[in-house]
Amino acid sequence: MPTRTVAVGSASGLHARPAKIFVEAAAKAPVKVTIRVGEKKAVPAKSMLSVLALGAKQGTEVILEADGDGADEALDGLAALLAKDLDADDA
Amino acid sequence: MSELLDRRAIKLAETAADRDDAIRRTGRALVEIGAVDPGYVDTMLAREQSISTYVGEGVAIPHGTLGGKELVHRDALSVLRFPETVDWDGEPVTLCVGIAAKGDGHVELLAALAEILLDEDQARELREATDPETVIRLLGAIQEDSNS
Numbered sequence: 259m260p261t262r263t264v265a266v267g268s269a270s271g272l273h274a275r276p277a278k279i280f281v282e283a284a285a286k287a288p289v290k291v292t293i294r295v296g297e298k299k300a301v302p303a304k305s306m307l308s309v310l311a312l313g314a315k316q317g318t319e320v321i322l323e324a325d326g327d328g329a330d331e332a333l334d335g336l337a338a339l340l341a342k343d344l345d346a347d348d349a
Numbered sequence: 350m351s352e353l354l355d356r357r358a359i360k361l362a363e364t365a366a367d368r369d370d371a372i373r374r375t376g377r378a379l380v381e382i383g384a385v386d387p388g389y390v391d392t393m394l395a396r397e398q399s400i401s402t403y404v405g406e407g408v409a410i411p412h413g414t415l416g417g418k419e420l421v422h423r424d425a426l427s428v429l430r431f432p433e434t435v436d437w438d439g440e441p442v443t444l445c446v447g448i449a450a451k452g453d454g455h456v457e458l459l460a461a462l463a464e465i466l467l468d469e470d471q472a473r474e475l476r477e478a479t480d481p482e483t484v485i486r487l488l489g490a491i492q493e494d495s496n497s
Contacts (some may be wrong), residue, residue, distance in 0.1 A: 271456040274410060278400050306404050307467050313460030345415055 260329045262322045262337040268344045271315035276344035281306045283339055287332040291324040303336065353458070354488055355382045358427035358447075359481040368442075371435045372397055372411045375427055375447035384425035384449045385413075392417030393447070403437050406466045407476050410459065412448035425449045426458070428484050430476075443476045462488070 268276035284291050284303035292300035293309060295318060301308035303322065314320055320340065322333050358378045365371035376390030392413035396402065403409045413420065427447035434441040446462060465487060466472045478484050 270415065273456045273459050274402055274404075274412065275396070275400050307406065307463045310404065310459050310463035311467060313457050315456050 259323050259325050260333055262333045263319055264322065264337040264340045266314050266316055266318045266320060267341045269316055270345050271318070272309060272312060272320070272340070274310075277306060277309045279344050280336065280339055281309055283336060287324070287336065288328045289324045289326045289332050291322055291332060291336060294321050294323075295319070296321075353424060354426045354428070354485060355384075356481055356485070358382050358384075358425065359484050360428070361430040361479055361481065361484070363429045363431050364433060365431055365435050368397070368435055368437050369394060371409075371429070371431060371437075371442070371445055375411050375429050375445040378427035378429060379425055379447050379449050382425060382427075384421065384423050385417075386420040386422070389413050389417050389420040389449065392420065401438055403440050403442065404463065404466065406472045407434070407441060407443040408446065408462075408466055408472075409437055409442045409444075410446045410448055410462070412450070418451055421449045421451045423449070424451060424458075426488070428488070430478065 266272050272280065281304055291303040293303040294300040295312050295314060300323060303309065322336055324333055360378060363374060365374055372393050373390055376393045379385045380387050380390065393411045396414045397411060402411050429445045431443055434443050465475060471487060474483065475487050
C-alpha cells in the first residue's frame, strides 16, 4: 500500500488550525487516507477529532496510507502539506 | 501549576445571540479567572474568522492566534454550555471549550479532549452535563495528562 512518512512541520503541532487545513485537504482526496503515529491505530485522515487525538507536535513523524487510483498523488499532496509550517501565515 | 480547569470557568446554562457572542463569553470566562488579558478575546475572534474551531460532536474549541499567546498568563480552560445551541457556520454547537495556552501543552490537551469526544457516550455526557462536577470528572483526565 502506498505510504508516506513525514514529520509535522507546523510550529505548534498538528493542532486546531493546521489540523483543520490537513483534514479538509484529506476530505477532498479521491481515496480514503489514514494517518497514524508509530504503531498506534491508523485513523481516518478526514476526521478532525481523530487527527486531534493523535496529539502530534512539531517534528512528530506521522504515517499516511492510502490505496487505489490516485493514492500516490493524494499522499504526495498531503505529505507536502504536513511538512509545511501551516502556522506561518497566522497572525 | 494551578488547575487547568477552574470551577468558576465552567458555566453550563449560557445563552448566546450568535457564534461571536459565544466566543466572547467563552473568552470572558478565561479573563475572569485571570488566565488571559482581555485583549485575548479579540485574538479568539480573529482566529475563528481565519478558520473555524468547530471540531465535531457539537463542540467548538475557541482559542487565540499565535500572536495572542503573549496575552496568556497561564494555561487554562473554560467550558460553556449553550443548551439552546449556537449556530456555528451551520453546525449546532452545544459546548464551547475555550483554550488559553502559552506553549504547546495544549496539543496534548486537545488530544485528550478529542479522545473524550470520539467516545459517543462520553461526548453525550459532556454535552448534556448540567453539573460542573460531571465536567470536571470527564475532563479530569486532561488535567492529569497535561501535568505529567
